[in-house]
Amino acid sequence: MRQNFYRGFVRVIWLLLGGAWGAWLGFGGYFRLPHNTDGFGTFAASGYFFVFAALGFLAGAASAALFGGLTEWFLRRCGLAGAAALSVATLATALLLWQISDVVQARYPGLRASAVTQPQRNTPAAAIRPVDKVSHPNPCSNPRPTEARDRASWDAECR
Numbered sequence: 159m160r161q162n163f164y165r166g167f168v169r170v171i172w173l174l175l176g177g178a179w180g181a182w183l184g185f186g187g188y189f190r191l192p193h194n195t196d197g198f199g200t201f202a203a204s205g206y207f208f209v210f211a212a213l214g215f216l217a218g219a220a221s222a223a224l225f226g227g228l229t230e231w232f233l234r235r236c237g238l239a240g241a242a243a244l245s246v247a248t249l250a251t252a253l254l255l256w257q258i259s260d261v262v263q264a265r266y267p268g269l270r271a272s273a274v275t276q277p278q279r280n281t282p283a284a285a286i287r288p289v290d291k292v293s294h295p296n297p298c299s300n301p302r303p304t305e306a307r308d309r310a311s312w313d314a315e316c317r
Contacts, residue, residue: 168248172222172223172251176226176255177214180216180217183259184210184211184213187207191203230247
């Protein structure tokens with residue numbers, strides 16, 4: 159009776175962890191979105207990621223339960239003891255989910271959860287150069303023009 163409880167508990171853990179892995183795979187790109195509250199685009203894209211998180215949860219749970227159960231059944235048929243079969247099946251299921259996520263992320267790169275990089279923070283301080291003020295001189299530093307039309311423009315801009 160106690161062994162059946164542990165087997166059932168491990169199978170539920172396979173479902174939950176496989177579902178969580180799939181949900182993270184579907185929802186991971188959400189954190190790369192520019193969260194702009196002015197438009198409808200961010201809201202629509204958020205819905206897209208929530209739908210793929212739900213689909214990922216279902217696909218991850220189903221694949222983890224199916225592969226884990228089949229691996230455990232096969233190992234028990236080969237004569238491996240209960241705890242060893244559960245451990246090997248759990249490891250095999252984790253490796254399968256890891257490989258599935260690599261395949262899915264390669265096929266659908268929009269779901270990839272990579273870190274957002276900001277170019278200003280990755281640039282070393284020596285690479286940042288001050289603005290060249292010589293190539294853009296201040297027009298007000300020149301003497302006042304002599305022609306009336308240019309002088310009126312200079313007065314409006316520089317005074």
